Amino acid sequence: MxxxxxxxxxxxxxxxxxxxxxxxxxxxxxxxxxxxxxxxxxxxxxxxxxxxxxxxxxxxxxxxxxxGGERGVITATGMAAVDLVLNLVNPGDTVIAPHDCYGGTFRLLAARARRGHFAVEFVDQTDADALSAALAKKPKLALI
Structure with a gap:
């Protein structure tokens, strides 16, 4: 036990x-x-x-x-963690992210979206209505 x-x-x-x-x-x-x-x-x-x-x-x-997890992954940088998580998203999936996220994250998301890896929507997450509308679209990943 x-x-x-x-x-x-x-x-x-x-x-x-x-x-x-x-x-x-x-x-x-x-x-x-x-x-x-x-x-x-x-x-x-x-x-x-x-x-x-x-x-x-x-x-x-x-x-x-x-x-209470079985496995974990620690990355060397925050951007490495973002990149790692984005590899779980497929073409046709949507990612929402803060409109004021870190510049490196913004550029990475925008570049991957341009290449068709996924759709991205940058949302003012301090606006409850905007956030609710974005979440209602059932994104595969929500970065906060």
Missing amino acids: PINLYAETIAATAGVAADRAYNAVSPPLHLSATYGWRDPEEKPQFDYSRSGNPTRAELERALCGLE
């Missing part, structure tokens, strides 16, 4: 005893950009920090524990 823990307990114990090398109580920060390969024929779990590292893996586990 699973033990139900409070969110505070999950957060406070995330990563404890995760350091198998030195038994640090708090999880260590792994700052290396690259990781060595013991065998050139066998890809290690981590090879380059942009694709993952032990610190991000520990954060993924902690957030999954807090959210």
